[in-house]
Amino acid sequence: MDQAEQERRIKKAADALNLTDYLDRRPGQLSGGQRQRVAIGRAIVREPAAFLFDEPLSNLDAALRVGMRMEISELHNKLETTMVYVTHDQVEAMTMADKIVVLRAGHIEQVGSPLELYRAPRNTFVAGFIGSPKMNLITGAQAEAHDARTIGIRPEHLRVVDSGGTFTGRVGVAEHLGSDTFFHVHIDGMSEPMTVRAGGEVSLTHGDTIHLEPQAENIHRFDDKGLRIA
Numbered sequence: 464m465d466q467a468e469q470e471r472r473i474k475k476a477a478d479a480l481n482l483t484d485y486l487d488r489r490p491g492q493l494s495g496g497q498r499q500r501v502a503i504g505r506a507i508v509r510e511p512a513a514f515l516f517d518e519p520l521s522n523l524d525a526a527l528r529v530g531m532r533m534e535i536s537e538l539h540n541k542l543e544t545t546m547v548y549v550t551h552d553q554v555e556a557m558t559m560a561d562k563i564v565v566l567r568a569g570h571i572e573q574v575g576s577p578l579e580l581y582r583a584p585r586n587t588f589v590a591g592f593i594g595s596p597k598m599n600l601i602t603g604a605q606a607e608a609h610d611a612r613t614i615g616i617r618p619e620h621l622r623v624v625d626s627g628g629t630f631t632g633r634v635g636v637a638e639h640l641g642s643d644t645f646f647h648v649h650i651d652g653m654s655e656p657m658t659v660r661a662g663g664e665v666s667l668t669h670g671d672t673i674h675l676e677p678q679a680e681n682i683h684r685f686d687d688k689g690l691r692i693a
Contacts, residue, residue, distance in 0.1 A: 472507075472508040472510070473486070473504075473508060475507070475508075476504040476507040476508050477504065479504075479507065479538055479541055479542070480500040480501075480503060480504050480507070480534070480538070481500070481534075482497065482500055482501065482504060485497060495522070495523055495524070495527055496523065496527045496530060496531055499519060499520070499523065499527075499531055500531075500534070502519070503519070503535070503538070507542070511544070512544070512545070513544065513545040513546070513547065514544060514545070514546045514547070515546075515547045515549075516535070516546060516547070516548045516549065517549045518549055518550055518551070519531070519535070519548075520532065520550075520552075520555065521551075521552075528555075532555060532558060532559060535548075535559065536558070536559050539559075548560070553592055553593055553594070553595060554595055556577065556593075557577045557581070557593065557595075558577075560576075560577055561576065562574065562575065562576060563575065563576070563577055563580055563593075565580065565588075565589050565592060565593075567588055572585065572586060572588055572589050573585040573586070573589045577593075580593045581593050581594060583691065584598075584615070584683065584691060585690065585691050586685065586688075586689045586690050586691060587600055587613055587615070587685050587689040588689065590615045590683060590685070594617055594618075596618050596645060596658045596660070597658075598615045598616065598617050598618075598683070599615065599616045599617070599618065599621075599657045599658055600613055600614075600615050600685075601613065601614050601615070601616065601653065601657075603652060603653075604652075605629075605630075606684075609682060609684055610684070610692075611684035611685055611686065611692055612685060612686055612687040612689075613684075613685040613689065614682055614683065614684055614685070615682070615683035615684075615685065616657075616677045616681070616682055616683070617660075617681065618645065618658040618659050618660035619660040620677060620678045620681040620682075621657070621659045621660070621675045621676070621677050621678075622675065622676045622677075622678070623646075623659065623661050623665055623667075623673060623674070623675060624674045624675070624676045625674065626674055627674060627676075628674035628675050628676040629675065629676055629677055630648070630650055630657065630674070630675040630676075630677075631650070631672065631673070631674050631675070632648040632649050632650035632651070632657065632672075632673055632675070633648065633649045633650075633670060633671070633672060633673070634646050634647075634648055634649075634667050634668065634669055634670060634671045634672075634673050635647045635648065635649050635656055635669065636656075636669070637667060637668055637669060639663065640663065641663050642662075642663045643660055643661070643662065643663055644660075644661045644662065644663055644665050644667075645658060645659070645660055645661075646658070646659040646661060646665075646667065646673060647659075648673055648675065657675070659673070659675060
């Protein structure tokens with residue numbers, strides 16, 4: 464490849480990745496995020512028909528992961544090239560993907576857009592994987608009341624009420640994040656705590672009694688094989 468074509472491709476990749484100011488440096492002189500962009504640039508200069516990213520952000524710290532996630536999404540919009548992105552991080556999958564393929568042990572569990580998987584998971588595995596925090600999966604009498612072996616309720620679809628409610632329990636860990644609060648609630652008869660997403664102004668703390676009411680239209684039902692009941 465002639466020198467002019469090499470320069471053209473390098474400039475194009477560096478512009479896309481905001482690396483123009485660092486072209487005179489070696490990778491060892493760059494930060495972790497910049498080195499990650501250099502690796503992506505090496506693929507871009509080849510002008511491939513498709514990219515395969517295999518957990519490209521797994522070794523970065525939390526702040527860099529968020530920044531690189533945004534940069535790869537912007538790059539996808541600029542290049543308009545197919546990108547296949549492998550990740551175990553469902554937040555990356557939900558925020559970056561046009562279409563998600565959920566794999567387990569080599570088998571495809573479900574294919575769809577992020578919101579399709581969020582709203583209508585095909586089985587309990589997908590239900591527990593998509594969403595942050597993950598969906599509460601409940602068995603026993605509460606599920607049988609809905610003619611199901613298992614019901615799923617997302618933390619954001621549970622409402623804290625003053626009294627009564629379908630579920631009454633005791634607050635274990637309360638994670639106050641400012642805009643949101645996550646309560647991990649211990650309920651008699653349930654083997655795992657139920658996670659509830661509430662507003663930041665809800666001031667319950669460890670040991671308090673809490674009453675919860677699920678949104679009836681957002682209760683997911685699954686049969687004895689873990690498959691969604693329409």
